[in-house]
Amino acid sequence: MSNAINIEAWSCPLPLRDHANIILGHGGGGKLSAELVQHLFLPAFQNELLAHLGDSAVLPLAGGRLAFSTDSFVVQPLFFPGGNIGDLAINGTVNDVAMSGAQPLFLSAGFILEEGMAMERLGVIAQTMGAAARRAGVLLVTGDTKVVDRGHGDGVYINTSGLGLIAADVNIAPHLARPGDVVILSGAIGLHGIAVMSVRAGLDFDTVIESDSAPLNGLVATMLETTTQIHVLRDPTRGGVASALNEIAKASQVGITLDERKLPVPAAVHAACELLGLDPLYVANEGKLLAIVPASVAEALLAKMQQHPLGRQATIIGQVTARHPGMVVARTGLGGTRVVEMYVGEQLPRIC
Amino acid sequence: MSNAINIEAWSCPLPLRDHANIILGHGGGGKLSAELVQHLFLPAFQNELLAHLGDSAVLPLAGGRLAFSTDSFVVQPLFFPGGNIGDLAINGTVNDVAMSGAQPLFLSAGFILEEGMAMERLGVIAQTMGAAARRAGVLLVTGDTKVVDRGHGDGVYINTSGLGLIAADVNIAPHLARPGDVVILSGAIGLHGIAVMSVRAGLDFDTVIESDSAPLNGLVATMLETTTQIHVLRDPTRGGVASALNEIAKASQVGITLDERKLPVPAAVHAACELLGLDPLYVANEGKLLAIVPASVAEALLAKMQQHPLGRQATIIGQVTARHPGMVVARTGLGGTRVVEMYVGEQLPRIC
Numbered sequence: 291m292s293n294a295i296n297i298e299a300w301s302c303p304l305p306l307r308d309h310a311n312i313i314l315g316h317g318g319g320g321k322l323s324a325e326l327v328q329h330l331f332l333p334a335f336q337n338e339l340l341a342h343l344g345d346s347a348v349l350p351l352a353g354g355r356l357a358f359s360t361d362s363f364v365v366q367p368l369f370f371p372g373g374n375i376g377d378l379a380i381n382g383t384v385n386d387v388a389m390s391g392a393q394p395l396f397l398s399a400g401f402i403l404e405e406g407m408a409m410e411r412l413g414v415i416a417q418t419m420g421a422a423a424r425r426a427g428v429l430l431v432t433g434d435t436k437v438v439d440r441g442h443g444d445g446v447y448i449n450t451s452g453l454g455l456i457a458a459d460v461n462i463a464p465h466l467a468r469p470g471d472v473v474i475l476s477g478a479i480g481l482h483g484i485a486v487m488s489v490r491a492g493l494d495f496d497t498v499i500e501s502d503s504a505p506l507n508g509l510v511a512t513m514l515e516t517t518t519q520i521h522v523l524r525d526p527t528r529g530g531v532a533s534a535l536n537e538i539a540k541a542s543q544v545g546i547t548l549d550e551r552k553l554p555v556p557a558a559v560h561a562a563c564e565l566l567g568l569d570p571l572y573v574a575n576e577g578k579l580l581a582i583v584p585a586s587v588a589e590a591l592l593a594k595m596q597q598h599p600l601g602r603q604a605t606i607i608g609q610v611t612a613r614h615p616g617m618v619v620a621r622t623g624l625g626g627t628r629v630v631e632m633y634v635g636e637q638l639p640r641i642c
Numbered sequence: 643m644s645n646a647i648n649i650e651a652w653s654c655p656l657p658l659r660d661h662a663n664i665i666l667g668h669g670g671g672g673k674l675s676a677e678l679v680q681h682l683f684l685p686a687f688q689n690e691l692l693a694h695l696g697d698s699a700v701l702p703l704a705g706g707r708l709a710f711s712t713d714s715f716v717v718q719p720l721f722f723p724g725g726n727i728g729d730l731a732i733n734g735t736v737n738d739v740a741m742s743g744a745q746p747l748f749l750s751a752g753f754i755l756e757e758g759m760a761m762e763r764l765g766v767i768a769q770t771m772g773a774a775a776r777r778a779g780v781l782l783v784t785g786d787t788k789v790v791d792r793g794h795g796d797g798v799y800i801n802t803s804g805l806g807l808i809a810a811d812v813n814i815a816p817h818l819a820r821p822g823d824v825v826i827l828s829g830a831i832g833l834h835g836i837a838v839m840s841v842r843a844g845l846d847f848d849t850v851i852e853s854d855s856a857p858l859n860g861l862v863a864t865m866l867e868t869t870t871q872i873h874v875l876r877d878p879t880r881g882g883v884a885s886a887l888n889e890i891a892k893a894s895q896v897g898i899t900l901d902e903r904k905l906p907v908p909a910a911v912h913a914a915c916e917l918l919g920l921d922p923l924y925v926a927n928e929g930k931l932l933a934i935v936p937a938s939v940a941e942a943l944l945a946k947m948q949q950h951p952l953g954r955q956a957t958i959i960g961q962v963t964a965r966h967p968g969m970v971v972a973r974t975g976l977g978g979t980r981v982v983e984m985y986v987g988e989q990l991p992r993i994c
Contacts, residue, residue, distance in 0.1 A: 312759040317789025326787060330761070334768035335751075335775065335782040347783035349748055351807070353705070360750035360803055364788045396701055398712035399687070400801045402754070407664040409682070416686035423687065430687040431699035434801075435678060436716045437669025438992065442796045449752045449786075451712055451803035455703070640790065 317364075317640075319528030320633035324537075345386035345524065348456065348463070357392035359383055360451040366640045368415065368445050371485045372500030375448055376418035378642060381505050381576060382527065383452040384426045388507040389523040389579070391462035391514060392454030397423060399433040399450055404443030412446060419448075426505035428452070454507075459518045466521040467542035467582045473608040474581040474592060476509065476601045478502070479531055480559035483573035483638050487566060497558050504577030509600045513581065516594040522582035525575065527642055529633055532571040534580055535608075535618045536632040545614035548630065550622050552607045571620075572633050574641045582610060669716075669992075671880030672985035676889075697738035697876065700808065700815070709744035711735055712803040718992045720767065720797050723837045724852030727800055728770035730994060733857050733928060734879065735804040736778045740859040741875040741931070743814035743866060744806030749775060751785040751802055756795030764798060771800075778857035780804070806859075811870045818873040819894035819934045825960040826933040826944060828861065828953045830854070831883055832911035835925035835990050839918060849910050856929030861952045865933065868946040874934035877927065879994055881985055884923040886932055887960075887970045888984040897966035900982065901973050904959045923972075924985050926993045934962060 315322040332340065339347050346357035363379040380397065387394040399419065403412065423430050481502040488499055506525060513520060522542070526534040531553075539546045555563075555570045563570050577600060583591055588606060595601030618630040667674040684692065691699050698711035715731040732749065739746040751771065755764065775782050833854040840851055858877060865872060874894070878886040883905075891898045907915075907922045915922050929952060935943055940958060947953030970982040 310761055312755045312757055312761065312764065312789055314757055314789050314791060316755065317787060323787060327785070330765055331751075331768055331785060331787075334765070334772040335785075336772070337781045337783070339748075339781055339783040340785075347748070347750075349783065349805070351708075351747075351805075356703075356805075358748060358750060358805060359784055360752045360801070361786045362752040362754050362788045362801060364754060364790050395703075396691075396699070396710060398699075398710060398803050399683075400712045400714040400752075400803075402714050402716060402799055403664045403668065405664055405666055409662055409664065412664065413682055413686070416683055420686040420688070429689045429691055431689070431691040431701065432711055433679070433683060433687075433692075434713045435669060435675060435683075436714045436992075437664055437666050438716050438796065438799075439666065441793065444790065444794045447754055447788075447790075447799070449712070449714060449801035449803075451750050451752075451801075453701070453703075453708075453710060453805070640788075 314639045315634065318633065318637065319533055322634060346390040346392065348390055355456040357387045357390040357454040357456055359386035360449065361386060362447060362449040363642055364447050364640050365486060365642050366444060367489055370489050370501055371498050373503040374415055374418055375446065376415040377422035378503050378576060379448040379450045380419050380422035380426060381503050382642060383450040384428055384505045384507055385525045387452040387454040388510045389525055390456060391460035391510065391523065392456045394426065394428050394452050394454040394507050396431045396453045397428050397450050399430055399448060401435045402443055402447040403435065403437045404445055405437055405440040407445050415446065426507060460514060462520055462523050464522055464538050464541040467538050467544050467610050468521060469544055469610055469612040470585055471521055471582045471610040472585050472588045472606050473546060474583065474588065474604060475607045476579045476595060477603040478554040478556050479575055479578060480555060480563065480570040480573040482576040483641050484559050484562045486641055487638060488562065495558055495562060499558050499562065502575055502577035504600055506577065506579050506600060509598050512594060512598050513591060516591050517587045519587050520581055520583050524580045526578060526580055527574050527576060530572040530574055532630045533632055538582065539618050540616045543615045545611040546608055546618045547611055548608040548618065548620040550620045552605055554603050554605060568637060571630060572637050574638060576642065666991045667986065670985065670989065671885055674986060698742040700742055707808040709739045709742040709806040709808055711738035712801065713738060714799060714801040715994055716799050716992050717838060717994050718796060719841055722841050722853055723850050725855040726767055726770055727798065728767040729774035730855050730928060731800040731802045732771050732774035732778060733855050734994060735802040736780055736857045736859055737877045739804040739806040740862045741877055742808060743812035743862065743875065744808045746778065746780050746804050746806040746859050748783045748805045749780050749802050751782055751800060753787045754795055754799040755787065755789045756797055757789060757792040759797050767798065778859060812866060814872055814875050816874055816890050816893040819890050819896050819962050820873060821896055821962055821964040822937055823873055823934045823962040824937050824940045824958050825898060826935065826940065826956060827959045828931045828947060829955040830906040830908050831927055831930060832907060832915065832922040832925040834928040835993050836911050836914045838993055839990060840914065847910055847914060851910050851914065854927055854929035856952055858929065858931050858952060861950050864946060864950050865943060868943050869939045871939050872933055872935050876932045878930060878932055879926050879928060882924040882926055884982045885984055890934065891970050892968045895967045897963040898960055898970045899963055899973065900960040900970065903975050904957055906955050906957060920989060923982060924989050926990060928994065
């Protein structure tokens with residue numbers, strides 16, 4: 291096979307050429323990540339299903355539509371307030387599948403273990419995964435284990451892939467936001483990123499900030515019971531709310547206007563961000579979703595979300611507009627506006 | 643979530659207790675791997691679909707049956723004679739899906755990149771994956787990229803998960819071997835393992851031994867056109883033919899008798915194995931399959947396989963018997979017999 295590859299023919303447009311080697315920012319979920327996908331992986335893999343670049347691929351199969359998603363988890367440390375890499379790996383893929391409006395059903399788990407990993411820690415992680423799968427109502431049905439020599443891993447890396455069924459009347463994708471839609475956020479932001487960073491930086495806050503890692507499929511099911519008129523769903527993980535909205539603005543070729551004062555940022559997250567020099571809009575969440583819906587259904591949907599344990603603080607944070615297509619703009623507390631750019635590199639490495 | 647985990651309640655039966663930490667052998671596809679799955683992962687994830695432990699899970703979905711499989715690839719070096727980690731990752735999962743008799747359709751790809759990985763090498767690997775997917779007739783539809791800091795990876799690790807459709811009249815699984823069946827092997831063994839080991843050990847043979855990495859779904863489709871009476875299919879990868887047959891013997895509670903003189907071991911593989919102190923029966927293959935079928939269909943199937951480019955050297959290597967259930971026994975060239983045990987640890991680390 292490798293003889294068939296012509297290195298010379300491999301075209302790598304700017305600005306990927308600026309980087310002869312992978313840097314941490316290529317994994318940050320920001321501009322560099324997007325460029326790697328756009329200029330290196332997409333040309334190599336090219337096909338129509340991949341080109342949509344949602345959290346899941348939507349596959350026509352056996353008369354229905356299947357959502358299929360994959361995610362690798364390399365979070366460091368493995369254990370953090372509110373969870374560990376195990377429930378993160380389950381919830382992350384459950385959520386990616388749910389963001390296409392699908393009901394997640396089946397998960398796979400692939401482990402890359404580092405020689406020397408403590409068996410008991412691995413056992414706790416596996417137990418956590420089992421419990422998280424039961425909580426989300428999905429089955430772990432197939433798996434794989436590899437071991438790499440000491441110094442070539444970091445305890446354990448976990449890949450999960452997920453499958454779900456999309457109901458016939460559901461049509462949710464990143465490119466379906468329309469001017470006039472409103473942006474709903476399901477709750478407080480910044481918790482997962484700050485929980486992990488606090489451990490890593492050895493910070494000691496008055497209140498322990500716990501990760502919000504949670505399965506969102508139940509909340510999505512509740513939302514779809516209220517209305518199937520949901521245009522976009524997205525969980526703002528790596529790169530936070532800012533990156534997720536930028537991706538949607540670009541995919542839908544619409545502008546998005548945020549009301550910064552409406553963003554639910556807990557005081558402890560705010561304080562930690564000040565200390566660490568972070569912007570909560572870019573910090574990873576693992577149990578929150580963004581929904582973009584027609585204004586006509588927003589109030590009813592919001593009321594329903596607020597009745598769900600994972601949507602109690604749901605709120606409208608912005609609008610979709612025909613102005614400034616592809617851009618996210620925030621109205622600041624002072625009455626001004628600022629452009630919310632996509633982060634270039636990596637604000638918080640190895641956060642999920 | 644982690645608060646819900648009771649470490650004390652985590653029961654870890656012998657002999658897993660002998661190892662407080664992960665060792666390379668837990669990734670070798672032998673006894674230690676099996677114990678890790680049996681005693682650590684299965685109790686944590688427990689459900690009926692997982693318990694079958696085939697190369698794929700078989701999922702009842704939308705009125706049909708779907709095969710779902712996952713595999714992580716950590717081969718070292720990344721490039722070897724006959725291929726690289728890219729086509730290995732595609733073919734490996736295509737084959738796992740095909741071993742349930744399914745037609746593989748869709749693949750996901752999850753990359754764990756090490757900081758410092760050369761962009762051009764990654765580009766070649768991605769191009770190789772694209773070409774391998776086209777050769778196998780599958781679509782790469784969803785993906786994920788993470789970056790870990792230097793010294794916590796090894797260039798690139800790739801996880802692929804795969805989906806395929808199983809035709810209504812196909813029923814293939816590791817537990818379906820029956821006394822009276824015969825064991826067919828599709829071609830020469832030991833090529834992939836020796837190709838990788840040669841590079842790693844810096845060995846220079848007269849002939850370059852190339853990996854046999856190839857997609858087996860076309861061969862399986864050809865076989866199923868001849869007869870749907872195929873009981874078991876298995877690609878003897880990690881742990882080789884010996885481990886694959888041991889797993890089948892245990893799953894089906896039958897004995898398997900091998901005729902050692904019938905095993906197609908190329909002279910170069912034989913010589914390399916002598917030099918490296920390896921037994922070809924335990925060396926990994928990435929483009930070969932074992933088929934266990936009723937004796938009544940064996941000759942017709944063999945003739946058909948031999949017409950396929952990937953089955954030209956297909957041959958009957960053994961029989962399934964009601965004697966010594968769970969055991970694999972080889973008739974040696976000298977007329978004696980020996981028990982072919984499952985390898986305990988890792989003969990060839992990081993071979994796939």
